Amino acid sequence: MAGGGASASSATGNAAGVRIVVAGDAKTGKSSLIVTAAAENFPTNVPPLLPPTRLPEDIYPDRIPVTIIDTSSSPQNRGRLVEELMKADAVVLTYACDRPETLDRLSTFWLPELRRLEVKVPVIVVGCMLDKRADQHPVSLEQVMSPIMQQFREIETCIECSALNHIQIPEVFYYAQKAVLHPTSPLFDQEQQVLKPRCVKALKRIFILCDHDRDGALSDAELNDFQVKCFNAPLQPSEIVGVKRVVQEKLREGVNDRGLTLTGFLFLHALFIEKGRLETTWTVLRKFGYNNKIRLRDDQLSLPMKSYPDQSVELTNEAMEFLRGIFFTYDVDCDGTLRTNELEDLFSTAPENPWNEPPYDCAAEKTALGGLSLDGFLSLWALMTLLDPIRSVENLIYIGYGGDSSSAIRVTRRRRLDRKKQQTDRTVYQCFVFGPKEAGKSALLNSFIGRPFVEEYVPDTDEHYAVNAVDQPGQGTKKTLVLREIPEEGVKKLLSRKDALAECDVAIFVHDSSCEPSWQKATEMLLDVASHGEATGYEVPCLIVAAKDDLDPYLTEIQDSTRVSQDMGIEAPIPISTKLGDFSNIFQRIISAAEHPHLSIPETAAGKSRKQYHRFVNRSLMFVSVGAAVAIVGLAAYRVYAARKNASSS
Known part of the structure; x- marks a missing residue:
């Protein structure tokens, strides 16, 4: 496999190219570094703060635009500094080679500050003014930077340079650009020296897609197809032999009689990365639709x-x-x-x-x-x-x-249209499960997915889901039912949204049938939900569920529940006992209510009054329109009569 570059749009996801922000203490050489990189000349007079500087597009092989942003570390420019750091694709942090205190400031201020601001981009640490450091005090950059890089893994690389003597100036921004286009951290664990799990999974998928005959190995022809797809150039037979020889020498199981195995394919990519050829692996990933987080891009x-x-x-x-x-x-x-x-x-x-x-x-x-x-x-x-x-x-x-x-x-189709047409073609229904604490909501969800009944009550304020297929008696089909448990504390917050019930096919209201306060609270929730539906147009079928039917009901339970269900025009409460496993076909009944979205919709007193008012207005308008029509007909008849009378008299 040969290497290859990626396009700007596929690599960065940003048509504007790569934006590199240079930050660091005052007088550490930031502006001189930028001007020398752009003009290839050391500046004699450098302004305090440079405007955004664009590097020539042909300066690096990828030919991707690079814009460098200068920053000031003065307190009065703090807001601008933060704003620029938040927009950066990469950050270059500078220190002065002749001033050790500026190097210390990287680990005591600048790197912690980037973390505090949650600037999660590659960092290049650059020692400027290398020419000013005395030769009699040689410093090992690796020795100095190793502890800092261990502590701050976001540091991609470290480099020292001299703008005055033109030492490693282009390299600074090449490393920064490369860290954006071909970042190491998503692919490789530097500490363990292995490919990261997400990278392995993506490469495994790519291997399977390229293994057209599904024999667990890439044949010479399949390897060549892969090379053409990713790098737009075929492999010569000698190159294929060479690739397989490299793998087999290091990893016997990397090649078999059918070709390059998955193990060998992964080994090759680890080898590329270890040799600094990250662009090869990134080109492969991007050709198969992956972004820098090694997930499929949105355009896929x-x-x-x-x-x-x-x-x-x-x-x-x-x-x-x-x-x-x-x-x-x-x-x-x-x-x-x-x-x-x-x-x-x-x-x-x-x-x-x-x-x-x-x-x-x-x-x-x-x-x-x-x-x-x-x-x-x-x-x-x-x-x-x-x-x-x-x-x-x-x-x-x-x-x-x-x-x-x-x-x-x-x-x-919209649920609103389903109600008008009095039918639905959905196969998945979502049911909101309302009810006060200890009513039996969680027990109902647990029973729906086959969990055993638990006597002890465990308070919980989070929403939960349970999903299962429900048989349709007599139809030989199954529908999928999603139960979404709404905790008592979450009802008010839910109903504060206008479209709170838009996603709901059925709402059920669970209460403890042995506890009157539980019934009263569930009734309040039913009224709130019904009122919300009437006000927003997102009316939903509702069912009342009388849980804990194995316990003695409270004294007036039958009268209360009958009165409320009749007043609101919905079905009488459905008794269930999760403890005894007696569910009165509750899940089929929920599905049935969802399949008939125009039925079981509760009406509040206010809703009935509004309907009566609208009926009265419509009836009045009808009488007015009929009266107007009679008057018009009468006037027309009179005019005909008058015309005839005039004609006969003349």
Whole structure:
């Protein structure tokens, strides 16, 4: 594999090129460094602060524009300094070689200050005025800088220079530009001297994509295709032999009778990086769509997006079929379960397993073997697509989805239109679970994903999700239901947003049927949600859930619940007992309510009054319009009559 450069747009993501900010203590040679680099002459008179300086585009091989920003360390220019540092692609920190105190200031002030400001860009440490340091006091730069670089890993490299004697001036900004275009830290762990996990995963995916015959090795033809794709030039047969010989000498398993193995492919890239040829690996990564964080670039993810908040995003049938195939491919022991090691293998070409973090890590049902069933696997994909469609499609591509990214998801019709048409074509429904503390919300979510009932109450103020497939009796199909638990403390904050209910297909209100205050609080929440829906137009079907049916109900529970449900025009409360496993088909009933979005919508007294008022106004307008029409007809008839009378008299 030969090396090659990357274009400005693909490397930096910034058409303006690379912006390098030079900072450091006063009189450490910042301005002289910049002028000498740009003009190739040592300046006799240097202004206190230079304007932005553009280096000639042909000065470095990448031919990417480099703009250098001079800064002042004076207190009155503090705001400008911070502003420029925040916009930097790289920072050059200067010290004076003849003034050790300016070197000390790097670790006591400048580097900690960059961290405090969260300026997370490569740093080049530059010792200026090398000509002023006495020859009788030689200094080992590596010895001096090693402790600082150990403490501040953001330092990419250190260099000493002299503007007066033109020593290593172009190199300063070449290293800075190179650190932006071809950064080391995302690829290589300097301490361990190994490729970083995310880099390994990206290279593994690239290897698999280039291994067209799927035999676990890159043949000579496949290696040549790879070279042409990445570097626009073929490999000569002798070069292919040479590459494989280098690998085999160092790593026997890097080459087999079919060609270069994945182990050999990774070894080659580690070798390039160790030899300072990071541009080779970066060119490969960028040709396959990766950015500097070793994730797919945005331009690789062309997706249909929601236009309205009450639309949602679902996987298409094409994507679902792909995922079913992937499930059985990675279920290597054919036990109907993807266990932890099989899931890690599945996501071994993604930056990380996306389901190792909230809300996905605890959202789906685990099998008796501790893994995911097909339903659980597909349900987690449905949840990720609902909550973060871009990330979902990104991960589909990582694990091998070959179709156009826009073919993987679809945007559903607006919920408002679903209510008007009295039907929906969604396959994934989101249910908001409201209720006071200790009502049984968490127990309901846990039971939905097969977790055992826990007697002890554990307070929690975070939102949680549970997702599963729900059988449709008599239809032979399944729909995916997402339960989103809204903690009592979060209801007010949620409803402060106008579009709070836009993503909701059904809302349920869980109360402890043995506790009157629990019922009263749940009723208040129901009224608040109903009022919010009436005011914003995001009305949702609502169900009342009477939990803990294994306990004795409070005295007036039946009368209270009957009155409220009748007054608001919704179904009577559904009794359940998670302790006894008696759920009264609650999950099918939630799905049914979602499939009939025009029903089970509660009406408040204020809402009824508004409707009556609108009916009255509409009726009045109708009477007025009918009366006006009668009057017009009468006037026309009179005119005809008058005209005829005049005609006969004449």
